[in-house]
Amino acid sequence: MRLKLHVWRQASPSDRGGFATYEAEASEHMSFLEMLDVVNEELESKGQEPIAFDSDCREGICGTCGMVINGRPHGPWKRTTVCQLHMREYSDGDEIWIEPWRADGFPIQKDLIVDRSAFDRIVAAGGYISVRTGSAPEANAIPVAREKAEKAMDAAACIGCGACVAACPNASAMLFTSAKAAHLNLLPQGQPERHGRVLNMILTMEAEQFGTCTNHGACENACPKEIKIEVIAMLNRDYLRALLKAG
Amino acid sequence: MELRSKVPSGPIDQKWTRHKFEMKLVNPANKRKYSVIVVGSGLAGASASATLAELGYQVTCFTYHDSPRRAHSIAAQGGINAAKNYQGDGDSIFRLFYDTVKGGDFRAREANVYRLAEVSNEIIDQCVAQGIPFAREYGGLLANRSFGGAQVSRTFYARGQTGQQLLLGAYQALMKEVQRGQVKLCNQHEMLDVIVVDGQARGIVTRNLVTGAIDAHLADAVVLGTGGYSNAFYLSTNAMYCNVTAAWRAYRRGAGFANPCYTQIHPTCIPVSGDYQSKLTLMSESLRNDGRIWVSKKADDDRAPGDIPEDERDYYLERMYPAFGNLVPRDLASRRAKDMCDQGKGVGETKLGVYLDFEDAIERLGADVIEARYGNLFEMYERITGEDPYRVPMRIYPAPHYTMGGLWVDYNLMTTVPGLYAIGEANFSDHGANRLGASALMQGVADGYFVLPYTIADFLARAALEPVPEDHPEVSRTLEDVRSRIDRLLALKGDRTVNSFHKELGRLVWDYCGMARNASGLKEALERIPELRQEFWENATVVGEGESINQTLERAGRVADFLELSEVMCLDALIREESCGGHFREEHQTPEGEAKRDDEHFTHVTVWEFTGPDSPPREHREPLEFEYVPPTQRSYK
Numbered sequence: 001m002r003l004k005l006h007v008w009r010q011a012s013p014s015d016r017g018g019f020a021t022y023e024a025e026a027s028e029h030m031s032f033l034e035m036l037d038v039v040n041e042e043l044e045s046k047g048q049e050p051i052a053f054d055s056d057c058r059e060g061i062c063g064t065c066g067m068v069i070n071g072r073p074h075g076p077w078k079r080t081t082v083c084q085l086h087m088r089e090y091s092d093g094d095e096i097w098i099e100p101w102r103a104d105g106f107p108i109q110k111d112l113i114v115d116r117s118a119f120d121r122i123v124a125a126g127g128y129i130s131v132r133t134g135s136a137p138e139a140n141a142i143p144v145a146r147e148k149a150e151k152a153m154d155a156a157a158c159i160g161c162g163a164c165v166a167a168c169p170n171a172s173a174m175l176f177t178s179a180k181a182a183h184l185n186l187l188p189q190g191q192p193e194r195h196g197r198v199l200n201m202i203l204t205m206e207a208e209q210f211g212t213c214t215n216h217g218a219c220e221n222a223c224p225k226e227i228k229i230e231v232i233a234m235l236n237r238d239y240l241r242a243l244l245k246a247g
Numbered sequence: 248m249e250l251r252s253k254v255p256s257g258p259i260d261q262k263w264t265r266h267k268f269e270m271k272l273v274n275p276a277n278k279r280k281y282s283v284i285v286v287g288s289g290l291a292g293a294s295a296s297a298t299l300a301e302l303g304y305q306v307t308c309f310t311y312h313d314s315p316r317r318a319h320s321i322a323a324q325g326g327i328n329a330a331k332n333y334q335g336d337g338d339s340i341f342r343l344f345y346d347t348v349k350g351g352d353f354r355a356r357e358a359n360v361y362r363l364a365e366v367s368n369e370i371i372d373q374c375v376a377q378g379i380p381f382a383r384e385y386g387g388l389l390a391n392r393s394f395g396g397a398q399v400s401r402t403f404y405a406r407g408q409t410g411q412q413l414l415l416g417a418y419q420a421l422m423k424e425v426q427r428g429q430v431k432l433c434n435q436h437e438m439l440d441v442i443v444v445d446g447q448a449r450g451i452v453t454r455n456l457v458t459g460a461i462d463a464h465l466a467d468a469v470v471l472g473t474g475g476y477s478n479a480f481y482l483s484t485n486a487m488y489c490n491v492t493a494a495w496r497a498y499r500r501g502a503g504f505a506n507p508c509y510t511q512i513h514p515t516c517i518p519v520s521g522d523y524q525s526k527l528t529l530m531s532e533s534l535r536n537d538g539r540i541w542v543s544k545k546a547d548d549d550r551a552p553g554d555i556p557e558d559e560r561d562y563y564l565e566r567m568y569p570a571f572g573n574l575v576p577r578d579l580a581s582r583r584a585k586d587m588c589d590q591g592k593g594v595g596e597t598k599l600g601v602y603l604d605f606e607d608a609i610e611r612l613g614a615d616v617i618e619a620r621y622g623n624l625f626e627m628y629e630r631i632t633g634e635d636p637y638r639v640p641m642r643i644y645p646a647p648h649y650t651m652g653g654l655w656v657d658y659n660l661m662t663t664v665p666g667l668y669a670i671g672e673a674n675f676s677d678h679g680a681n682r683l684g685a686s687a688l689m690q691g692v693a694d695g696y697f698v699l700p701y702t703i704a705d706f707l708a709r710a711a712l713e714p715v716p717e718d719h720p721e722v723s724r725t726l727e728d729v730r731s732r733i734d735r736l737l738a739l740k741g742d743r744t745v746n747s748f749h750k751e752l753g754r755l756v757w758d759y760c761g762m763a764r765n766a767s768g769l770k771e772a773l774e775r776i777p778e779l780r781q782e783f784w785e786n787a788t789v790v791g792e793g794e795s796i797n798q799t800l801e802r803a804g805r806v807a808d809f810l811e812l813s814e815v816m817c818l819d820a821l822i823r824e825e826s827c828g829g830h831f832r833e834e835h836q837t838p839e840g841e842a843k844r845d846d847e848h849f850t851h852v853t854v855w856e857f858t859g860p861d862s863p864p865r866e867h868r869e870p871l872e873f874e875y876v877p878p879t880q881r882s883y884k
């Protein structure tokens with residue numbers, strides 16, 4: 001199939017950037033990123049700079065890839081990262097618009113690559129359980145009810161790709177932050193640091209230029225791991241409790 | 248190059264405890280005076296960084312990823328082994344040790360493997376305390392499964408995302424230390440060289456992948472947790488960015504490289520679909536518990552699988568290995584699939600695939616049971632291939648997956664360069680010639696949390712290092728070397744893309760140093776690889792500049808290193824005149840076509856020493872002794 005691509009090109013953070021148009025030839029068996037690989041090969045062999053985009057595992061787990069395709073983060077498939085999207089979705093003559101995540105918290109570095117280190121800083125603020133290596137008790141001394149463990153795992157499945165932020169009209173990082181908090185707050189091991197964790201993570205999130213959550217729900221729809229918006233409600237409850245306690 | 252394994256004396260179950268007692272400690276107040284560079288934020292690097300920082304050392308952690316959480320460890324699916332014996336099925340530290348030595352086909356160092364089994368239990372304690380949501384039984388205790396043909400259930404898992412959860416645990420511990428100011432984190436920095444001063448590793452040179460800045464970083468010790476080199480094959484189950492550069496640059500500065508020919512080919516991956524293919528996807532090994540592997544008895548059979556009647560199908564693993572059937576070890580399952588395709592019985596458009604069929608299992612257990620067990624894998628398969636494995640048999644083919652070879656390390660995980668350590672998949676490790684499923688994660692975290700932090704203290708306490716001034720001639724020289732290499736790469740304005748070289752190299756290595764190897768093929772590869780390397784340096788094209796993100800430049804440096812490594816891989820495979828584990832030499836097989844070891848001549852680790860860019864590497868040997876697990880021939884008939 002032949003496609004027309006409109007791709008965001010931006011040489012550096014300070015560059016204004018704009019769309020460039022490319023013709024692409026693709027087979028239905030290719031993945032979306034392989035289609036871009038082929039475009040890049042062609043650009044390189046003509047001595048032109050390839051489109052900068054990031055990806056690593058190409059199987060939906062590392063969270064490295066991410067681009068907005070025709071207005072949708074990670075493209076049209078549900079429960080899918082862009083690296084898992086395949087070209088059989090498209091047909092001959094289609095036009096595709098490809099853009100980076102757009103959010104103040106994620107400054108563009110080049111073309112489709114954005115700086116997501118703000119997520120690291122949110123985790124650093126409290127997204128952990130403190131255990132000095134070697135000081136842990138025997139593993140089965142802390143039984144965890146199966147449903148609890150499963151729910152914690154649902155939240156822990158977040159890959160930190162940032163699609164939730166890209167989808168949110170306010171560019172809020174609430175789904176990401178809540179998912180990490182929920183994972184840890186649901187477990188008995190996470191209780192001692194629960195309040196501090198919630199306060200510090202929210203504080204950092206706000207300081208990192210992410211917008212506020214207005215319960216829009218676009219994040220849940222865009223999440224390739226189907227993290228549920230109920231984790232946000234949980235974080236809000238925890239936040240209130242922590243504030244009361246902090247008095 | 249001297250290879251002193253430094254294995255402590257005494258009975259095997261007391262070596263580590265005794266060694267820990269005998270090693271020097273660093274006084275708590277003094278720890279902050281020592282600085283350690285850790286390259287890599289995978290399971291090995293992140294766990295080591297976090298633990299060293301907790302202990303009070305000043306740590307700087309480097310990763311080329313945009314976040315430490317994206318290291319390739321994130322992709323591990325199946326699980327992590329430990330000898331907890333929670334299932335009461337007769338597991339023990341000794342059994343895990345025994346299985347690992349035997350699984351490695353008697354080519355690993357016994358004392359290291361024993362230590363690995365010994366600390367495996369502490370790993371699970373640590374990870375549970377960190378909040379890793381391992382699978383649980385209804386009573387709330389930890390669940391286990393059996394994995395990779397083990398006869399006991401010792402694998403802990405978090406759905407199909409065990410690596411992700413373990414890595415997030417280590418990452419979070421690391422970020423906590425970043426917040427405390429104990430770790431300086433350098434994302435998007437690629438290490439391009441080791442700085443060696445007076446024979447000691449004292450720092451690294453990195454390129455900032457965003458600004459292109461080339462900088463030297465100095466420390467008292469350097470730790471490489473930089474992963475494996477499966478991407479020498481171009482197509483593998485490894486993430487796109489995995490590469491050998493860190494280990495290779497260390498090799499060129501004097502670190503011995505051990506057993507490069509030991510690579511693992513995983514039998515159940517989704518086959519290649521076309522020339523544009525960028526990587527291969529692993530389908531969990533657990534699928535072989537219920538799926539049946541077959542091909543048509545007839546070569547060049549173009550019928551759809553459903554049109555091939557039962558008696559015209561060859562369930563070849565069940566036929567050849569009645570005792571283990573579809574569950575034979577990875578290397579056997581892979582080789583037999585290749586044999587079938589070599590005989591023209593391969594399936595799918597490319598004819599490089601075999602069927603993995605769930606029809607019987609669905610009939611026996613019902614589609615809902617199969618969905619509960621493998622639903623996510625089936626979905627992943629369908630997403631990639633567009634075929635529904637509930638109705639059409641899956642097509643699978645072997646793919647490079649893991650590298651047992653790597654930087655040689657002694658019992659303390661130190662390479663042959665004093666002060667330079669290698670942990671995780673980057674070292675030649677504890678898996679001998681073949682790694683068992685769910686043991687790589689175990690080794691990565693064992694090294695990072697429980698071994699390195701002790702052994703490095705002993706080194707630092709004894710080394711009496713003088714600070715290295717930033718303008719030391721070795722620092723300037725190494726910086727200069729890196730700069731001139733980058734300039735050379737950027738000056739390449741030929742007419743072939745970097746990727747086309749990587750592809751061609753991958754095909755060569757796969758054809759001649761892949762699942763089955765023979766002397767004439769390896770010699771052929773040894774002629775062609777240097778030619779390809781020369782062509783690369785004359786005719787590759789690298790567009791763009793050095794002062795900003797330049798992914799072509801990054802790739803070019805990595806491919807250039809693969810072009811060197813793969814030659815040593817083939818050389819290593821050529822001189823190892825035996826078959827063992829993942830290394831199968833066609834000349835050395837039993838009449839039934841099984842691997843034939845030669846214990847008399849090859850019970851050793853082969854270690855390669857760099858002798859210069861234009862001279863062949865020098866071979867060294869570390870003899871191996873088996874006191875506790877006497878070598879036997881593996882048999883799965």
Ligand SMILES: Cc1cc2nc3c(=O)[nH]c(=O)nc-3n(C[C@H](O)[C@H](O)[C@H](O)COP(=O)(O)OP(=O)(O)OC[C@H]3O[C@@H](n4cnc5c(N)ncnc54)[C@H](O)[C@@H]3O)c2cc1C
Pocket residue numbers: 286287288289290291292309310311312315317318319320321322323324325326327409410436437438439472473474475484485486489490492493529648649670671672673684685686687688689691
């Ligand atoms: C698909 C798949 C499934 C697997 N499943 C399992 C399983 O179920 N159980 C199991 O035990 N094992 C499994 N493995 C193997 C296991 O995941 C790996 O061996 C292990 O995670 C390696 O960890 P590591 O820390 O050594 O390296 P990695 O996780 O590869 O980390 C390497 C780190 O080094 C950094 N790095 C590398 N080079 C440089 C450089 N030059 N400069 C700066 N930074 C650098 C990278 O950025 C990264 O942070 C699987 C592997 C694959 C491919």
Ligand code: FES
Pocket residue numbers: 054055056057058059060061062063064065066081082083084
């Ligand atoms: S590249 Fe890893 S999730 Fe897409």
